[in-house]
Amino acid sequence: MPEEPLTYRDAGVDIDEAGRALRAVVDRIQQTHDERVVGGIGAFGGLFRAEFPDCERPLLVSSIDGVGTKTKVASMVGSYRGLGKDIVNHCVNDILCQGARPLFFLDYFACGRLDVGTAATVIEGIAKGCELAGCALIGGETAEMPDMYPEGEYDLAGFAVGAVEREAILDGSRIAVGDVVLGLASSGAHSNGYSLIRRVLAKAGYGVDAARDAELVLDGTPLREALMAPTRIYVRSVLELLRELPGALKGLAHITGGGLRENVPRILPEPLAAHIDLGSWPRPALFRWLQEQGEVAEAEMTRVFNCGIGMVLVVAPEKTEVAEELLRAQGETVYRIGEVVPRVGDELQARIVGSPA
Amino acid sequence: MPEEPLTYRDAGVDIDEAGRALRAVVDRIQQTHDERVVGGIGAFGGLFRAEFPDCERPLLVSSIDGVGTKTKVASMVGSYRGLGKDIVNHCVNDILCQGARPLFFLDYFACGRLDVGTAATVIEGIAKGCELAGCALIGGETAEMPDMYPEGEYDLAGFAVGAVEREAILDGSRIAVGDVVLGLASSGAHSNGYSLIRRVLAKAGYGVDAARDAELVLDGTPLREALMAPTRIYVRSVLELLRELPGALKGLAHITGGGLRENVPRILPEPLAAHIDLGSWPRPALFRWLQEQGEVAEAEMTRVFNCGIGMVLVVAPEKTEVAEELLRAQGETVYRIGEVVPRVGDELQARIVGSPA
DSSP, X not given: OOOSOOOTTTTTOOHHHHHHHHHHHHHHHHTTOOTTEESOTTSSSXXXXXXXXXXXXXXXXXXXXXXXXXXXXXXXXTOOTTHHXXXXXXXXXXXXXXXXXXXXXXXXXXXXXXXXXXXXXXXXXXXXXXXXXXXXXXXXXXXXXXXXXXXXXXXXXXXXXXXXXXXXXXXSTTOOTTOEEEEEEOSSSTTSSHHHHHHHHHHTTTTSOHHHHHHOEETTEEHHHHHHOOOOOOHHHHHHHHHHSTTTEEEEEEOOTTHHHHHGGGGSOTTEEEEEEGGGSOOOHHHHHHHHHHTOOHHHHHHHOOTTEEEEEEEOGGGHHHHHHHHHHTTOOEEEEEEEEEOOTTOOSEEEESOOO | OOXXXXXXXXXXXXXXXHXXXXXXXXXXXXXXXXXXXXXXXXXXXXXXXXXXXXXXXXEEEEEEEEOTTHHHHHHHHTOOTTHHHHHHHHHHHHHHTTTOEEEEEEEEEEESSOOHHHXXXXXXXXXXXXXXXXXXXXEEEEEEOTTTSOTXXXXXXXXXXXXXXXXXXXXXXXXXXXXXXXEEEOSSSTTSSHHHHHHHHXXXXXXXOHHHHHHOEETTEEHHHHXXXXXXXXXXXXXXXXXXXXXXXXXXXXXXXXXXXXXXXGGSOTTEEEXXXXXXXXXXXXXXXXXXXXXXXXXXXXXXXXXXXXXXXXXXXXXXXXXXXXXXXXXXXXXXXXXXXXXXXXXXXXXXXXXXX
């Protein structure tokens, strides 16, 4: 029954286009490299020297993650620039939770039909994010998969590897009753909860009338910008805290999918719980708007969104004040959001009380 | 305008379901761990000891990749078991090209609606693949992204890290005129060219009548099985060759997207080309059928598919015979498919001649 010869391009895959996207950003990628990166771009694997001058018994710490359907919101509002930082920062914040300094990163960009402009913008953002995170972009995969994604949409995932001295690893095991729970402000929803956000946007009639959308300004920030704010990176400030105040920091929880309710318990030893007071920090306008428009229950808010706290630190009480000062000097907005308490019976490990401020 | 409260589950994301998928396979994942893996499952980052007893100046070699739209063919024929091996083997074959031994792996499984059964089957396959590749499965991301993928479909990507001694790295720089090009048989299309395959299947009317589909048997193998055969892994046999015959192997090209035509040149120094004779190995029935049904041009076949050769080795001529023997003893099917020649003018670095046997 054959009628005409098929080519890979007929089937929707344009290998040349992928090459063009890469060449457009190769200089930006190379700017993330230092002498630890061996060889050029285009080899089968990315090469990085396994030398850890500050570590006696180094551990590699790895995380893989995606930005979820934040890409769909990006397509909706036509803003792709921040997504590269989102994926880098998400991954490096994850490995930071064990005290690791980022070494290198690789990206995965998947789309239905490759658009060089969008791909180059996203990969450029990734390179910029890597530069700010102090890690090298040593590889990536650009996958063109026809019929897999709606026109103009794509998926973005990434992978970060860092290193930490084994004795210095943050595993929460030193956390004790009375320790202070600090929260570092987030820059927005980071890259979690966007499927719920899209439902709220639909319910609020957003995306129908551009002029009406433009009028939606929350606390001085257009909703469009608030939605697309890139994930805040906590690497430099937290590494500075670890260096300047050894022992002060006992545990670190990155508030991603699962929110405060599910991420804080991940670092607590079995018999302990965190008592977090929702009234101890102001809930940013974006989350108040989402909750109101979507009539989202309070428990659901803290299970899905970071609600304004992107990173939770557990610190020794006697060192809290100086830790706060140091973090503020590094540009962080810091809140005392709770304390570590004994766990009673079957209760949840994160006891979240109070009303949002 | 709010009508009813929204939850994350309403929005199509079920966090509990993701937890169930993971718990179902946690034992299989742990079986891939040895003493180099530190800590349990569920931490923010996967931990692996950066100790390389056989290396003086170790390099980390990393690769990120996906299985492309082979997942769509898997959904079409209802066979998910082999895909886990596909993604692991694809990634470890990539890092093998620089001589690296796999250390650890992380997966990325993205879907529109999470089905615990499918996810568990795929992740179990990944764990099995890791076991066979000798690497630890130390992390992963299961992303449920409503509206991103058609019902029942998903994307699968992965990330592998290996290590190699810097002095022993395979970078093709020792390749010289007269070196022999060996090809190791593939197990099928591995995970490349599946968008073209889907077009050919559509053109051939496959997927309309199950009884008629079942009759499609190529050289004794049902088409369905031939399509879904997992990617062959070359790690053990090639590492054995490197150990037993140091210096014999000068370069290694994994035949992925871009086929023989674009992957072999990736390892050749500037002034050299590879002369590959298509008549030097039998083209497997699957590729003959795809070419015939799709009327795919010969040049397109070698640019999209591996055409029966999954890994290309460049070896010193005087050691070719013993290398072949060793590889056969390791279970590989080995062909002498060409030789290294001087590159003349602007010609392509892979000169592919002859007719398929």
